[in-house]
Amino acid sequence: MSTVATPSAVGSVPPEGSGKHILAAPRPRYGEKVVLGLLWLCAAISVVTTVGIIVVLFTEAVALFGIPGVSIVEFFTDTAWRPFTDPGSDNFRIGVLPLLNSTLLVTAIALAIAIPLGLATAIYLSEYARPRVRRTVKPFLELLAGVPTVVLGYFALTFMTPLLRSLFGIERVPIFNAMSAGIVVGILVVPTIASISEDSMSAVPRALREGAYGLGSARRHVALKIVFPAALSGIVASIILAFGRAVGETLIVSLAAGNLPPAELPATNPFQQVQTMTAYITQAVGGESARGSVTFQSIFAVGALLFVLTFLVNLIALRIVRRFREEY
Amino acid sequence: MVSTSTPTRERVDQSFRAPVGDTIRERFTQFVLLIATCVALVVLVTLLVDIVRDGASGLSLNFLTQYTSRIAANSGIRAGLTGTLSLMFLVALLTFPLGVGAALYLEEFAPRNLWTRLLETNINNLAGVPSIVYGLLGLSVFVYVLGFGRSLITGALTLTLLVLPVVIVASREAFRAVPREIRDGGLALGATPLQVAVRQTLPAAVPSILTGMILSLSRAIGETAPILVAGAVFSRRADNAPWHLSESYTAIPIQIFDFVKRPQEEFQIGVASAAIIVLMALLLVMNSAAIIIRNRYARNR
Numbered sequence: 001m002s003t004v005a006t007p008s009a010v011g012s013v014p015p016e017g018s019g020k021h022i023l024a025a026p027r028p029r030y031g032e033k034v035v036l037g038l039l040w041l042c043a044a045i046s047v048v049t050t051v052g053i054i055v056v057l058f059t060e061a062v063a064l065f066g067i068p069g070v071s072i073v074e075f076f077t078d079t080a081w082r083p084f085t086d087p088g089s090d091n092f093r094i095g096v097l098p099l100l101n102s103t104l105l106v107t108a109i110a111l112a113i114a115i116p117l118g119l120a121t122a123i124y125l126s127e128y129a130r131p132r133v134r135r136t137v138k139p140f141l142e143l144l145a146g147v148p149t150v151v152l153g154y155f156a157l158t159f160m161t162p163l164l165r166s167l168f169g170i171e172r173v174p175i176f177n178a179m180s181a182g183i184v185v186g187i188l189v190v191p192t193i194a195s196i197s198e199d200s201m202s203a204v205p206r207a208l209r210e211g212a213y214g215l216g217s218a219r220r221h222v223a224l225k226i227v228f229p230a231a232l233s234g235i236v237a238s239i240i241l242a243f244g245r246a247v248g249e250t251l252i253v254s255l256a257a258g259n260l261p262p263a264e265l266p267a268t269n270p271f272q273q274v275q276t277m278t279a280y281i282t283q284a285v286g287g288e289s290a291r292g293s294v295t296f297q298s299i300f301a302v303g304a305l306l307f308v309l310t311f312l313v314n315l316i317a318l319r320i321v322r323r324f325r326e327e328y
Numbered sequence: 329m330v331s332t333s334t335p336t337r338e339r340v341d342q343s344f345r346a347p348v349g350d351t352i353r354e355r356f357t358q359f360v361l362l363i364a365t366c367v368a369l370v371v372l373v374t375l376l377v378d379i380v381r382d383g384a385s386g387l388s389l390n391f392l393t394q395y396t397s398r399i400a401a402n403s404g405i406r407a408g409l410t411g412t413l414s415l416m417f418l419v420a421l422l423t424f425p426l427g428v429g430a431a432l433y434l435e436e437f438a439p440r441n442l443w444t445r446l447l448e449t450n451i452n453n454l455a456g457v458p459s460i461v462y463g464l465l466g467l468s469v470f471v472y473v474l475g476f477g478r479s480l481i482t483g484a485l486t487l488t489l490l491v492l493p494v495v496i497v498a499s500r501e502a503f504r505a506v507p508r509e510i511r512d513g514g515l516a517l518g519a520t521p522l523q524v525a526v527r528q529t530l531p532a533a534v535p536s537i538l539t540g541m542i543l544s545l546s547r548a549i550g551e552t553a554p555i556l557v558a559g560a561v562f563s564r565r566a567d568n569a570p571w572h573l574s575e576s577y578t579a580i581p582i583q584i585f586d587f588v589k590r591p592q593e594e595f596q597i598g599v600a601s602a603a604i605i606v607l608m609a610l611l612l613v614m615n616s617a618a619i620i621i622r623n624r625y626a627r628n629r
Contacts (some may be wrong), residue, residue: 032522036437042429043438046451046496049489053461091465120364128358129365137365146373146611148550150581151604155375156590158382158597190368218350220357241456248458250553255588278460278553285463287555291472299557303464307395307457318449 003129057307060300067294070094075301081261081275083284083298094298096305098261102178106253107246109182109270114242117186118193118271119235125194127223138195145191152254156184161256164271172271176258179270184256185249189242196241199226200234233320241316244310249279254279278304286314379608383601391602396563397581400594405603408583411480411560411568412549412610415579418484418570419491419548420541426488427495427544428530428537434496435503436525454493462490463557471559478559479566480577486558487551491544498540502533537624542618546611552581562586580607 010052065072069087078095085091121141125134165173173179182201204227212222229234258273259296267274281299289295352365394404466486476482506529514524560582580603583586587600 011470018541022446029522030360032520035522036433039429039433039437042426043433043496045426045430046493047447048453049465049492050450050454052469053457053465057461060464060468061440112377117364117367120361121368124358124361124365128361137369140369140372144368146550146582147375147547148552148607148611149370150550150552150584150588151375151379151608154584154604155378156602158589158601159374159378164514166456187368187371187384194368211596220354220363244456244458248460250458250460252587255585278458281464282553284555300468307461310456310458310461311453314453318452 004180042051053307057300057304060297061304063292064294064297064301067297069293073118079265080263081280083294087294094294096277096302097265097279098263098267099275099302100305101262101267102257103247103276103278105178105267105270105274106182106185106249106257106276107206107243109179109184110246110249111239113183113186114189114193114246115239116179118190118238118242119197121190121194122197122201122238123223123228123237126198127219127227131236141191141194144187145195147188149188149249150255152184152188153251153253156180156252156256160184168271174258174271176256176260176273177271178257178274181255181257182270183245184252188249188252189245193238194240194243196238197231197235198239200231203234204230235324237317237320240313242321244313244317247313248306248310250278250282255280259283277306281306353391356388371553376608379424379601379604382597383603386598386602388607392606395538395565398400400592400599402593403599405580405606407564407566407568407578407582408603409412409606410578411577411579412566412581412607413557414480414570414572414577415484415487418480419487420545420569421570422484422488423491423495423544424541427492427541428499429497431491431499431503432482432525432530436521451493451496453613455497456614458553459490459551460553460557462486463554465489466558467534468553478561480570481573482558483555483560483577486554487548490551490554491548494544494547495541498544499537502536502540503529505536506532535621539618539622542614546614546618549568549579550581550611552585555579556582556585556591580610 064070065075065085069092075094075096077097078093080093080095081098082091082093087094121137124138129137135150157175157180161173161175163179164180183304198256209222212226217226237255253276254309257276257279259275260273261275261280262272280302283295284295284299287295332595390402391404392409394402395406396404434447435443438447463486466482466489470476470482470485471478476485478557510528510532511524514528515521519527555577559576561576561578562582563586564576564578568575582602584603584607587595590596596610
């Protein structure tokens, strides 16, 4: 950097004490500065994107509450979501809680599946599997993580739902239900939990394991009582990231979980039709409603809530990972 | 677990003699962990088998060359296929210079200060933003504020913003893997840092960058939510092309979403799964290409 910026002349006698400039370029290279500026701009696009997301979501969301008959208090406290009629009519209710409840229900099912499976996979790969097994299993996990979510949505609706219906009875399980979507979202985030947890378990110093083995511990005790606690922050971070991913998942839930916000809160029955925040967004954009309408602006209000939720979650996860890195 | 409650004396003995009961518990633990590991893989295999079983019969050359029709047997994904290929081309065109430029700046030139740390944190955070949020950004900024409408360029720009953080992270890793000596050699011969970056570091990093680019592109073309929100249409009876920037557009994942949502089973199962096979085949080709590039250049290094 300094060689670009220092215009001291080669050949002239350098002044006393500034000997490091003797090899500097004879004149400043303005062209290079322009290129560096362009590179800086490329990097700055990411900041523009973030700022853009925040500004767009919040200005469009605020516009929703400027529409007569729509109140921000009702948005956060009302327990019914019927935004498609005229604001002011009796049927119009715009409380986001049913959508939030649906999202959390699907996410809870997903994590109930993904945490045990993901952690077991991580422990197996890091502590038990031979290197060859690990080398074979990891690409398959990456493959699973790379399957487009619309494909998993198809799988949930045409495979998982019929399976659940034959297991639990057609009367109990409707075609669209939170369980089917939740299970498939859970499978989707298994690789997230497994790979990040496995990384943090592999980062646990060998000496800790050898100390435990030296004291006569069995392998399962080393895995569960030495490695697992030592890698706990990475494991927690992986679960938080999986939570964020499950909350933001769109295609699986809008294909398999349905488009009916639950009428009674809190909705805890996994075999009921729900409508998550993301599913609402895909349903509402399908109508191509005009900008300024309740439907259009409500998409952004829901999106803003989704963004805040996942952003906070990711920030926490990043912080935990960073602290964990400093330990060793 | 049970053995922890046994007296200390016995635990010491266990370490030497490994009693039969403990071996069984150890085996059992290992077995349970192995089964849990296999669950995800079994689901993956089930998924692939299920799709091939449902969709293989619907695949034909006509399926690729015909537009969507009201009759399932005559339906094809020509519009989606051309749309996906156009999006891929445009996203690659936009992402490559922007992503590599940003990575080059962050890895080779950025001073270690607060602003750089902010940039890095920001890029990491962006990677965790749900893809549907990028769709909302595209819907507001590209469709309305900039007035591009629900057109191909809106879709391409939205997907570009989505994959840019991934490309930047992958490209930075590629630059980091270039040996220090290559840079030092260039600098010692009197090249400026920029000349070293462009003529030494960049060429050495290109194979890894390409691998990262292809993998990010395969993520982009599999995405449905962002372009669904940013105005992709379900059916279109015309081809998409990269130069038809202001025309409406569709893509294979969007068409799959549409097929699955239809009430007729021939579409929901037959046509949808045939389209899924085409999409997965495309992804497979891209991922294989990425792996081949990675392996070929890893050996040369």
